[in-house]
Amino acid sequence: MEKKKKDKVESDIMTHDQNPYEIVKDLLKESVSRLGLHENIYHLLKKPTRVFEVSIPVRMDDGRIENFTGYRSQHLDILGPTKGGIRFHPAVNLDEVKALSVWMSLKSAIIDLPLGGGKGGVIVDPEKLSERELEVLSRNYIKSITPIIGPQKDIPAPDVNTNPKVMGWMIDEFDQLRGYNIPGMLTGKPVVLGGSLGRLEATGRGVVFTIREACKVLGIDLGEATAAIQGFGNVGSMTAKFLHELGVKIVAVTDAKGGIYKEDGLDIPDLLAFTNKGENYASNYEKAEPINNEEMFALPVDILIPAAVENQITKETAPNIKAKILAEAANGPTTPDGDEILEEKGIFVIPDILCNAGGVTVSYFEWVQNNMNYYWKVDEINQQLEEKMLAGFEKVIKMREEKDCRMRDAAYMVGISHLVKAMDARGWIGEQEKL
Ligand SMILES: NC(=O)C1=CN([C@@H]2O[C@H](COP(=O)(O)OP(=O)(O)OC[C@H]3O[C@@H](n4cnc5c(N)ncnc54)[C@H](O)[C@@H]3O)[C@@H](O)[C@H]2O)C=CC1
Numbered sequence: 034m035e036k037k038k039k040d041k042v043e044s045d046i047m048t049h050d051q052n053p054y055e056i057v058k059d060l061l062k063e064s065v066s067r068l069g070l071h072e073n074i075y076h077l078l079k080k081p082t083r084v085f086e087v088s089i090p091v092r093m094d095d096g097r098i099e100n101f102t103g104y105r106s107q108h109l110d111i112l113g114p115t116k117g118g119i120r121f122h123p124a125v126n127l128d129e130v131k132a133l134s135v136w137m138s139l140k141s142a143i144i145d146l147p148l149g150g151g152k153g154g155v156i157v158d159p160e161k162l163s164e165r166e167l168e169v170l171s172r173n174y175i176k177s178i179t180p181i182i183g184p185q186k187d188i189p190a191p192d193v194n195t196n197p198k199v200m201g202w203m204i205d206e207f208d209q210l211r212g213y214n215i216p217g218m219l220t221g222k223p224v225v226l227g228g229s230l231g232r233l234e235a236t237g238r239g240v241v242f243t244i245r246e247a248c249k250v251l252g253i254d255l256g257e258a259t260a261a262i263q264g265f266g267n268v269g270s271m272t273a274k275f276l277h278e279l280g281v282k283i284v285a286v287t288d289a290k291g292g293i294y295k296e297d298g299l300d301i302p303d304l305l306a307f308t309n310k311g312e313n314y315a316s317n318y319e320k321a322e323p324i325n326n327e328e329m330f331a332l333p334v335d336i337l338i339p340a341a342v343e344n345q346i347t348k349e350t351a352p353n354i355k356a357k358i359l360a361e362a363a364n365g366p367t368t369p370d371g372d373e374i375l376e377e378k379g380i381f382v383i384p385d386i387l388c389n390a391g392g393v394t395v396s397y398f399e400w401v402q403n404n405m406n407y408y409w410k411v412d413e414i415n416q417q418l419e420e421k422m423l424a425g426f427e428k429v430i431k432m433r434e435e436k437d438c439r440m441r442d443a444a445y446m447v448g449i450s451h452l453v454k455a456m457d458a459r460g461w462i463g464e465q466e467k468l
């Protein structure tokens with residue numbers, strides 16, 4: 034009863050402009066039309082092929098059985114098996130998971146990966162679980178979606194509040210069910226179990242490649258640039274590390290618990306060492322001043338990086354943004370009305386489906402290595418990641434010039450055009466739908 038009430042509240046509070054699935058459908062529709070394609074293409078793209086809802090009973094430490102709700106959405110598998118992360122968060126809902134799976138299809142298409150889009154989520158606040166409860170939840174979730182996943186079907190990976198440790202439990206459960214080791218069934222796993230070198234850093238590294246390219250377009254010298262980052266988990270912290278290595282002064286980082294600010298620039302290696310010890314920097318790091326998310330968005334920095342959750346750049350926060358570049362490391366951080374304000378202000382947006390595609394790119398490399406059971410050196414992986422990200426960035430910039438449109442529309446058009454080629458090759462579409 035309690036659970037039902039919570040789910041209802043979550044979906045009730047989402048307006049059309051905050052609902053990621055409504056947002057992504059509107060963007061798909063607009064881009065299909067801009068490309069001069071028949072609206073049938075929109076109808077082929079707008080819905081995931083398959084969505085799966087599961088109940089995940091967990092015996093809690095106090096003996097109670099709590100029944101969690103989980104989802105897996107498989108958007109489109111015309112380029113290859115569907116692929117995408119698993120999120121553990123109290124705000125997870127079906128529309129969010131569906132939108133995240135559409136974004137995965139577009140990301141893979143932009144980067145030219147032979148993969149489709151998938152995504153999973155469980156409605157849970159992992160901070161409220163003990164380690165044992167979290168492990169049981171992780172194992173039971175993967176068990177419940179076992180019929181629809183596998184290395185040639187749908188390949189999960191980490192997302193918000195999941196990590197290599199969680200992936201280790203999940204792969205163990207799957208291997209035990211199947212009776213043999215299947216390393217390519219998920220990615221982002223510990224290296225000792227067939228994880229790829231460079232995967233942990235990949236999303237942040239990819240974000241920084243796109244920022245570097247955007248700075249070239251705008252004539253910004255990275256050595257003189259300043260940045261602020263929302264979210265200091267896997268993606269935010271790795272983005273901070275690589276930007277710092279390029280000489281960018283990171284003046285603020287924030288997360289769900291608060292944030293810190295230092296005008297002269299934070300000592301990122303020191304901060305990473307602090308957080309790696311499991312410390313909460315927002316309340317315990319003494320070498321900087323406190324700052325909240327709203328204040329951070331309004332800082333006079335060159336580069337602003339939302340690396341947390343959806344709907345952060347809104348009609349409330351966007352008017353205060355002073356940055357020249359908004360690098361969307363998170364999925365769906367900008368609402369449509371936030372986007373309009375960014376456009377009016379002439380802020381250069383690196384859209385999520387391009388900006389954060391480094392994660393799935395190295396996940397693809399991990400899967401390839403698992404399939405051939407031979408493992409590459411980290412330099413090889415990083416170099417191939419860079420090539421893929423730069424090629425994706427180039428395609429989006431070219432489309433933006435051709436169509437004289439926003440970076441976001443250009444990224445959607447690049448992704449959709451690639452998917453349409455695959456639809457055509459499969460005989461899904463007739464003359465009227467072709468480019
Ligand atoms: N992990 C990956 O490889 C990839 C992640 N992403 C996206 O990047 C974003 C971050 O993911 P991860 O770093 O993996 O997750 P994470 O769980 O490691 O970190 C999430 C961070 O966001 C913060 N956060 C959560 N809610 C917040 C709020 N309301 N306000 C401010 N901060 C908040 C958390 O405190 C934490 O610092 C998500 O949108 C995810 O979908 C995208 C591509 C790949």
Ligand SMILES: O=C(O)CCC(=O)C(=O)O
Binds near residue numbers: 116220364392393
């Ligand atoms: O690494 C992957 O397969 C998926 C990463 C992901 O979930 C994302 O790009 O949002």
